[in-house]
Amino acid sequence: xxxxxxxxxxxxxxxxxxxxxxxxxxxxxxxxxxxxxxxxxxxxxxxxxxxxxxxxxxxxxxxxxxxxxxxxxxxxxxxxxxxxxxxxxxxxxxxxxxxxxxxxxxxxxxxxxxxxxxxxxxxxxxxxxxxxxxxxxxxxxxxxxxxxxxxxxxxxxxxxxxxxxxxxxxxxxxxxxxxxxxxxxxxxxxxxxxxxxxxxxxxxxxxxxxxxxxxxxxxxxxxxxxxxxxxxxxxxxxxxxxxxxxxxxxxxxxxxxxxxxxxxxxxxxxxxxxxxxxxxxxxxxxxxxxxxxxxxxxxxxxxxxxxxxxxxxxxxxxxxxxxxxxxxxxxxxxxxxxxxxxxxxxxxxxxxxxxxxxxxxxxxxxxxxxxxxxxxxxxxxxxxxxxxxxxxxxxxxxxxxxxxxxxxxxxxxxxxxxxxxxxxxxxxxxxxxxxxxxxxxxxxxxxxxxxxxxxxxxxxxxxxxxxxxxxxxxxxxxxxxxxxxxxxxxxxxxxxxxxxxxxxxxxxxxxxxxxxxxxxxxxxxxxxxxxxxxxxxxxxxxxxxxxxxxxxxxxxxxxxxxxxxxxxxxxxxxxxxxxxxxxxxxxxxxxxxxxxxxxxxxxxxxxxxxxxxxxxxxxxxxxxxxxxxxxxxxxxxxxxxxxxxxxxxxxxxxxxxxxxxxxxxxxxxxxxxxxxxxxxxxxxxxxxxxxxxxxxxxxxxxxxxxxxxxxx
Numbered sequence: 001x002x003x004x005x006x007x008x009x010x011x012x013x014x015x016x017x018x019x020x021x022x023x024x025x026x027x028x029x030x031x032x033x034x035x036x037x038x039x040x041x042x043x044x045x046x047x048x049x050x051x052x053x054x055x056x057x058x059x060x061x062x063x064x065x066x067x068x069x070x071x072x073x074x075x076x077x078x079x080x081x082x083x084x085x086x087x088x089x090x091x092x093x094x095x096x097x098x099x100x101x102x103x104x105x106x107x108x109x110x111x112x113x114x115x116x117x118x119x120x121x122x123x124x125x126x127x128x129x130x131x132x133x134x135x136x137x138x139x140x141x142x143x144x145x146x147x148x149x150x151x152x153x154x155x156x157x158x159x160x161x162x163x164x165x166x167x168x169x170x171x172x173x174x175x176x177x178x179x180x181x182x183x184x185x186x187x188x189x190x191x192x193x194x195x196x197x198x199x200x201x202x203x204x205x206x207x208x209x210x211x212x213x214x215x216x217x218x219x220x221x222x223x224x225x226x227x228x229x230x231x232x233x234x235x236x237x238x239x240x241x242x243x244x245x246x247x248x249x250x251x252x253x254x255x256x257x258x259x260x261x262x263x264x265x266x267x268x269x270x271x272x273x274x275x276x277x278x279x280x281x282x283x284x285x286x287x288x289x290x291x292x293x294x295x296x297x298x299x300x301x302x303x304x305x306x307x308x309x310x311x312x313x314x315x316x317x318x319x320x321x322x323x324x325x326x327x328x329x330x331x332x333x334x335x336x337x338x339x340x341x342x343x344x345x346x347x348x349x350x351x352x353x354x355x356x357x358x359x360x361x362x363x364x365x366x367x368x369x370x371x372x373x374x375x376x377x378x379x380x381x382x383x384x385x386x387x388x389x390x391x392x393x394x395x396x397x398x399x400x401x402x403x404x405x406x407x408x409x410x411x412x413x414x415x416x417x418x419x420x421x422x423x424x425x426x427x428x429x430x431x432x433x434x435x436x437x438x439x440x441x442x443x444x445x446x447x448x449x450x451x452x453x454x455x456x457x458x459x460x461x462x463x464x465x466x467x468x469x470x471x472x473x474x475x476x477x478x479x480x481x482x483x484x485x486x487x488x489x490x491x492x493x494x495x496x497x498x499x500x501x502x503x504x505x506x507x508x509x510x511x512x513x514x515x516x517x518x519x520x521x522x523x524x525x526x527x528x529x530x531x532x533x534x535x536x537x538x539x540x541x542x543x544x545x546x547x548x549x550x551x552x553x554x555x556x557x558x559x560x561x562x563x564x565x566x567x568x569x570x571x572x573x574x575x576x577x578x579x580x581x582x583x584x585x586x587x588x589x590x591x592x593x594x595x596x597x598x599x600x601x602x603x604x605x606x607x608x609x610x611x612x613x614x615x616x617x618x619x620x621x622x623x624x625x626x627x628x629x630x631x632x633x634x635x636x637x638x639x640x641x642x643x644x645x646x647x648x649x650x651x652x653x654x655x656x657x658x659x660x661x662x663x664x665x666x667x668x669x670x671x672x673x674x675x676x677x678x679x680x681x682x683x684x685x686x687x688x689x690x691x692x693x694x695x696x697x698x699x700x701x702x703x704x705x706x707x708x709x710x711x712x
Contacts, residue, residue, distance in 0.1 A: 027095065028075040029056040034092035035078075045083040063658040067098055074098040079656045081127070082106040089133075094119035101125040103656055105151070108132055113152075115140045125149040129175065132156055142167035153200065154178040161185060161201070166192040173198040177225065184208030185231075191216045200225040202249065209233030210255075215241045221702055222688075223695055225249040232256065235279075240265045245702040248272040249695070255279050258288045400457075401476045402464035408434050408476075431490055439490040440475065444483070445566060453479060456569045460486070462536045463562040470526030472549065472559040486566075491557050496545035496622070499554070500629060510668045513679070515554045516626045517711055520682065522556040523548055524704035527619060530561060531612045531700045538562060539610040543618035544598040545625060597621065597632035597646065601692060613694035616703065620689025624651055627683060629666030648690045655687070678710050 025033075029051075036046045049059045055072060057064035063077030075096050086108040093102070094116035102120075105127045112135035117123070124146040134156040141147070147168050157179040165174070166189030174196060182205040190196075190213040197219055206229040214224070215238030224239075224246055231253040239248070240263025248268050256278035259265060270283045280288040401408075420430055430442045456479065464474045478485035493499075496519060499511055511519075530538040540547075540561045549557040600617035602608060621632055624647050632647035654664045662670055665679060685706055691697050698706075 024054055025051055026055050026072060029053065031092040031095045032056050032059070032062065032075065032078075034090040038090045039085050039087040041086065043083060043085055045080055045085065061657075063101075065098075065658070070098075076122070077101045077103070077656075077658045079103040080107070081656070085109065089114055089117075091116035093117055096120050098122050100146075101127070101656070101658065103127045104131070106130040110134065112136075113138055113141070117141065118143050120144070122146060124170075127151050128155065129153040130155075134158065137162055137165070139164050144168070146170060148172045148195075151175040152179065156180060158182065161206075163189055165189050169193065170195055172196060175200045176204070177202040179204055181206060185211055185214075185226075187211035187213050190214050193217065195219055197221050198223075201229070202226060203228040205229065206231060210236055210239070210250075212236045212238045215239045217242065219243075220246050222698055223247045223249055225695075226253070228252045230254060234258075235260060235265075237262060239263075245699055245705070247695075247699075251275045259284065398480070399476060399478045400460075402461065402474060408436075432487075439492075441488050441490045443486045443488070445486065452569050456484070456566065459562065459565055459569065463566075466530065466534050466538070466561075468526050468529040468533075470522040470556055470558060471529065471561070472557045484566075488559075489557075491549035491551055491559075493550040493552050493554070496548040496550060496556070496626075499550055500545060500625065501631065511554075513669055514711075516669075517678065517682070517707075518554060519548070519550070519556045520623055520626055521704070521707045523558060523622070524619065524700065524707050526556070526558040527615055528700040528704040530558070531615070536562075537612075539612050540615050540618075541603075541610045542598075543615050543622060544596070545622055548622070600694070602694060611694065612700065613697050616689050616697045616700055617691075617694075619700070619703065620686045620697075621647060623682060623686035623689065624648065627666065627669075627679060627686065628664055629668065651683070652687065655683070681710050682707070 032049065033051060036049055039046070045060060047060070049056070053059075055064065056062050056075060057073050061078060061080045061083075062075060063079065064073035065076045067074045076098055077100060078093075078096075079101070081103050082105070084107065085104070088111035089104075089109055091114040093099070094114065097120060099120045100122050102117075102123065102125070106129070108131060109128070110132040113128070113133055115138040117126075118138070118140035121144065123144050125148060127149065129151045130153070132155065133152070136159040137152070137157065139162065141150075142164050148170055149172060150168070151173065153175045154177070157176070158181065160183040161176065161181050163186050165171075165186070168174075169192055171193055172195050174193075175198065177200045181201070185201065185206055185208065190211065194217075196217050199214075199217065199220065200223070202225040206226075208231065210226065210231055210233070215236060217224075218241075220242055224242065227249045228251070231250075232255065234257035235250070235255060237260045240260055242264045244264055244267055246264055248264070249272055251271065251273060252275040255273075255276040257280070259273060259279060259281040261282060268283060270285070273279050273284055280286040420428065428444045430444075431439055432442050433439045457477075460474070460477045464477075467473065472491065473489045474486060475489065476487040478487070499519075527540065527543065530540060538561050540558065541564060542560060543558075547558065547560045549559050551557070598618045598621045600614045603610070603614045603617075625631060628647065628651065630647060630650075651664060653659075661676065661679065664683075669679065685703060688696075688698055689703060
């Protein structure tokens with residue numbers, strides 16, 4: 001009897017110690033184990049998902065948070081993107097009552113989207129793009145009261161786009177591209193989606209016309225993408241009421257008729273309407289009225305025109321006068337060449353010729369620009385002050401003042417004190433104080449390109465026409481056969497790189513949030529002006545903190561725009577970095593040893609033509625550096641704890657896993673608790689700028705407008 005009792009107790013203890021660990025796991029953990037079981041093959045993504053744990057909060061890809069009224073932390077985020085997972089989505093995910101983000105994109109999940117997912121009432125972001133999910137969108141999905149982001153693109157969903165999508169009244173992003181949705185686009189749902197920022201229905205099997213009601217999406221930004229469908233009919237004029245910052249993409253459809261010329265339509269380029277054979281009107285090269293006339297049978301346009309009439313007396317007189325002018329010009333050219341040759345024979349000779357700012361000594365003029373005679377002493381240094389004297393002699397050199405308000409002569413420029421500020425592939429830069437005490441920055445571009453003066457002058461004049469309070473102003477230029485100079489405003493307080501990290505890796509002053517926001521707003525305004533309002537609609541191509549100069553009030557100035565083109569004209573090889581207009585000390589660290597992680601991914605492909613979306617990406621990286629205090633530049637020889645080679649990916653990972661803001665933001669900003677919402681808003685703008693797809697990035701005008709709304 002005692003032996004039997006002993007065996008019974010052993011059995012009880014065995015059962016308890018076998019099953020208690022599994023029973024001790026929280027309900028959230030059990031729901032996650034259902035996801036693990038639904039995956040076809042074992043995966044390293046679940047290597048630390050142990051059923052013996054009390055909570056799943058330490059599991060890979062799981063984010064927990066303390067919820068008011070709950071004793072234990074609850075699961076708020078699942079991030080298992082790009083893990084090559086295949087299987088199905090279990091209905092148990094709906095039991096995660098506090099789940100906010102479900103991020104399973106770029107896997108191979110198949111089957112249907114479970115309707116029970118609507119029970120996860122806190123869900124606001126559902127990222128399931130790039131899987132093999134199929135079926136229809138469950139009607140219950142839009143009962144989720146907080147759903148803001150729904151990305152089901154690149155799956156195999158089919159059927160009609162449901163009318164009940166209008167119940168998702170808080171939806172901000174609806175991305176259904178790359179599926180097999182068919183039928184017409186529902187008309188009545190769009191007036192209810194007044195928070196919608198992004199709509200992408202491209203690459204489906206949609207038919208019928210574009211609903212007029214899409215024109216009611218007043219919050220839309222970025223791209224309205226309906227391309228690669230079978231849509232027909234005319235473009236609704238109501239779409240012109242959408243914000244001016246919205247870009248259209250209607251290509252590869254069967255749309256017809258004339259493109260409206262009102263509102264947002266006037267801001268679109270031709271690529272928005274390509275591969276619609278029956279569309280006509282601006283900006284396409286197909287005139288609606290012209291095409292009708294050209295191909296109408298029996299039209300007078302098709303009749304041959306007799307143009308064999310003789311010359312009129314007036315035309316004969318005009319031709320004779322033109323011939324006389326040409327003969328006179330040829331004579332003047334011959335006389336000029338003769339006297340030019342005589343002048344060269346009588347020109348002065350300079351021994352050991354040196355140019356602007358390179359040595360002390362007396363000056364004579366050769367080829368229209370002063371060169372310095374005399375030896376440079378051994379104790380002279382590159383960053384030393386030089387006294388350069390000279391005058392404006394006869395010859396080819398020409399000083400052209402773009403800004404008439406800044407009056408100075410060439411000899412005044414040459415006599416002034418010059419300090420070396422920096423050297424790079426974009427030339428040597430000097431600080432020069434004119435006789436009236438006004439400092440200017442003078443950049444030497446090089447010696448080549450003497451045969452391309454007209455091209456050089458046209459580029460410089462285009463740059464000189466740029467007038468904006470957040471862009472460095474070009475005031476004058478000098479051209480000679482052996483010397484090219486640019487004279488611009490001098491900005492006194494260094495650049496954003498030094499303001500954030502100092503000259504030795506440590507900032508000289510802590511930048512408050514208000515100053516950082518001021519720098520971000522000003523830079524965005526300047527860049528938006530270059531893109532939208534400047535004479536050439538410039539693409540900067542090299543936005544980074546060292547090209548954002550600061551004055552004593554921390555007002556930002558964009559520098560170095562247009563310089564790569566000028567350098568190519570003068571025959572030099574541009575490199576990264578430049579110092580146009582700023583107080584930037586020369587350092588001997590090689591820029592070539594560093595990787596420019598400010599560049600957009602598509603900008604790193606050799607031979608690509610620069611676009612404004614490159615600048616948007618680079619500005620987004622600059623914003624992330626302002627927010628985090630971390631540099632995205634990496635060096636193969638050195639690295640510090642404040643360098644993050646892929647800053648964009650690091651921040652995105654932090655948001656996907658809902659990491660605390662304190663882990664991402666610059667520690668010096670943590671005391672400014674009151675601006676947490678502003679910091680988060682700028683983070684979201686930066687992430688939008690750094691989207692991998694250039695089309696998904698906003699225009700700089702939109703970025704600037706959104707930044708200006710923060711803190712006001």
